[in-house]
Amino acid sequence: MFSVREVYLSKAESLEQLGTKPKFWFTGENGERLLFKADQRGTGEDWAEKIACELCGLLGLPHVDYELAVDLDKHRPGVVCQTCSPPPASLILGNQLLLAHDQRYPTEAKNRYKVREHTVAAVAEVIKALYPPPEDWLKGLPKGITSATDIFAGYIMLDAWIGNQDRHHENWAALKLENTLQLAPTFDHGAALARQIGDTERQQRMTTRDAGFGIAHFARSARSAFYRDSGAKKSMTTIEAWRAFSLYTPSAYKIWVSQLHAIDAARVRKILEKVPLDRLSNIGRDFTDRLLTENRKRIVDGDEI
Template sequence: MPHADYNLAVWRDQKGVLSPCIVPEGAYLILGNESLAFIYADYPEHKVRQVRDHTLDRIHTLLADPAIAFPPDWHPISATISTAYDLFLGYLLLDTWIANQDRHHENWGLIRHRERIYLAPTFDHAASMGQNETDARRKNRLQTGDQRQHISAYVKKARSAIYETTTSKKPLPTLDLFQKAAQRSPKSARTWLDRLRQIPDNDCQDLFERLPYGEITPCAKQFALELLALNKERLLGAPKP
């Protein structure tokens, strides 16, 4: 799927990342809050967190519009993916797999380039794979006999920043969100699930092994790999859309 590229970098002894701009010269990014405020006059565009108006239904209404294209140089992996919403479903599957809890209304958007408007590549996945956990907590969740604290329970707690309705008290859990989103485009959802099924587990292991020494602890690596394995199992084991 189209995505922002990130490269580890060091500048004056400060670690960070280099990420090429996803917005072409002469184009501009219209974040989700701006896009939704354009079609919903009462949308709280400037609210930062707990935005109950950031609902699946509103996102679907926006992205199902055939006038919104795919990113340039990206071609659908199947004829079942025909709208920007179908592509966004892939983003939601990714969020579920990696336990990304930060798909708020400024973490997705549209790009306008000349007369063309298209869905921006997915970006900003930092709030995923238990990045805020300490190694002590990771180790406990991997080894504990308390099923309420085990990583298998932990992965089920991941929540998106997208609500089912404007009256919902909490955003949807990531898997619930994907399943509900999939009901609106079941064929494209099955395509994304098939792509996930085709990813060998060794590919994830190899990816973590490529990280420079000292960038991730062995415990954090083990935790992330177990999280990915469990969420893949949950996605593929859920009722088919």
């Protein structure tokens, strides 16, 4: 089982204002700066974040490392992670990077979702100007993946695998140290893996004879936070976004797909089984497994577009 770290709201040093979930920063036993993210609504953001983090590990992506946690003051589950931008580094979020590139880019907080200017082309242009993440984050990277664009393409393939619809412009970033901008590790995957739908719907989708309600159909409905162009009515699906990004780095496309293809399904299952049952039920494990299998097949087959 994954360990569950005990934290206390009463030891909070500051509250994190960015993002939508309640979060606080505190100092760990070794002086490290830690963030607790609560799953206050019981919608499974904790297990989704933990599983996504482990899957990042299988792919070799630079990622924030999340641990399951419980806030014993408020009796709420969540996750804990270390800051990825310890001082003197700072985190510059995607919207600020896009603004620097285009003064008309809408950065107001209310504009986090459905930002049509959050196009694959605009984001790819910004990422191209970044250095890869600092060396320490690159240990598991597959051979041949070198640039920030190569790595970011991996983040977008991860999103397609885990059905992450939440890669909006505050959920990717750069690390700024002196005057150098490096791609930040991937973070905030708590809205993935259809974690909000509940076991009744999971069970129905796994057993239905109606293809329009089954898992394959459901997997195809995942939409990204990226637009093909600023006039587009709908955001792209997660698979469309992945294919569009990968056009900026065809060599990385091949490497990431074979990396995903090579992952043993039993290792994925093992990760799911390490989440305590009071956070993710057996139905939840089975459904998540099938969703990941379906999405993996769609990515590896590559014949949807």
